[in-house]
Amino acid sequence: MIISVASGKGGTGKTLVATSLALSLEDNVQLLDCDVEEPNAHIFLKPAIDRCEPVTIPVPQVDEGKCNFCGKCAEVCAFNAIAVLPQKVLVFPELCHGCGACSYLCPQDAIEEAGREIGVVEAGRSGNIDFVHGRLNVGEAMAPPLIRAVKRLVDTQKTVIIDVPPGTSCPVVEAVEGSDFCILVTEPTPFGLNDLTLAVEVVRKMGIGCGVVINRDQAGDKSTEEYCDAQGIPVLLRIPLDTAIARLYSVGVPLVEGMPQWQPAFHSLFEDIQQTMMTQSTGEKSE
Ligand code: SF4
Numbered sequence: 594m595i596i597s598v599a600s601g602k603g604g605t606g607k608t609l610v611a612t613s614l615a616l617s618l619e620d621n622v623q624l625l626d627c628d629v630e631e632p633n634a635h636i637f638l639k640p641a642i643d644r645c646e647p648v649t650i651p652v653p654q655v656d657e658g659k660c661n662f663c664g665k666c667a668e669v670c671a672f673n674a675i676a677v678l679p680q681k682v683l684v685f686p687e688l689c690h691g692c693g694a695c696s697y698l699c700p701q702d703a704i705e706e707a708g709r710e711i712g713v714v715e716a717g718r719s720g721n722i723d724f725v726h727g728r729l730n731v732g733e734a735m736a737p738p739l740i741r742a743v744k745r746l747v748d749t750q751k752t753v754i755i756d757v758p759p760g761t762s763c764p765v766v767e768a769v770e771g772s773d774f775c776i777l778v779t780e781p782t783p784f785g786l787n788d789l790t791l792a793v794e795v796v797r798k799m800g801i802g803c804g805v806v807i808n809r810d811q812a813g814d815k816s817t818e819e820y821c822d823a824q825g826i827p828v829l830l831r832i833p834l835d836t837a838i839a840r841l842y843s844v845g846v847p848l849v850e851g852m853p854q855w856q857p858a859f860h861s862l863f864e865d866i867q868q869t870m871m872t873q874s875t876g877e878k879s880e
């Protein structure tokens with residue numbers, strides 16, 4: 594089973610949830626940190642990394658001896674990564690998505706591809722947890738290929754927890770794709786609700802069931818619960834606004850390690866997810 598842990602925006606506590614959930618499951622667990630621009634699950638799990646692989650994307654290299662400057666490569670590139678001048682072809686590697694269209698369509702066979710490193714995938718172990726994360730090079734914009742490289746290491750024999758990048762853009766879709774369920778972590782504020790609404794739209798469009806964890810919960814604003822009720826989305830767990838929890842987070846201590854009394858809640862979270870998946874799939878069949 595693959596469970597992704599996402600949030601409409603950064604700083605809502607998805608890594609807190611992902612790491613504590615992984616630590617609460619006895620074994621046969623794999624955690625993939627796909628938040629490749631700012632991976633931080635390793636700060637909490639402190640894995641012993643034993644593998645490191647560079648990840649490259651193929652970018653074009655033009656042989657101007659063969660090129661007739663016809664401009665077809667620039668026409669076909671959807672990302673403006675090639676410009677053709679009367680006597681020169683300019684390639685902008687940082688804009689190239691490595692799709693290969695330009696080399697495939699070049700009538701002069703003037704384009705070769707060379708690997709450009711965008712980051713690394715590191716893997717190792719933290720106690721009973723198989724750990725994998727990606728680290729995108731500083732200033733690099735091509736997160737999706739690195740996320741794909743991290744996800745190639747998914748072990749389907751295990752319960753897989755994916756820490757998803759924040760937001761609702763391409764890297765999020767890439768990380769959540771293929772999940773059996775998505776936990777959406779939010780906080781009970783108007784901004785939190787706005788971002789949650791967008792995240793729910795994305796996972797629903799992807800056909801993936803979801804449930805909500807409310808972090809920094811406090812008495813007062815009930816709009817998140819009302820929204821979840823109206824949408825038929827279960828609120829699976831509430832983590833209160835508590836300076837002791839914030840202090841643990843700030844020094845890189847997982848919640849269930851610093852406050853072991855939270856272990857049963859994360860166990861129940863996992864059971865509730867299984868139950869919700871059954872209910873949601875039964876509901877879909879009967880529609
Ligand atoms: S498509 Fe090929 S021949 Fe045409 S400009 Fe691009 S590299 Fe040159």
Ligand code: SF4
Nearest residue numbers: 670689690692693695
């Ligand atoms: S490989 Fe794709 S993205 Fe890169 S320059 Fe060629 S057409 Fe553009």
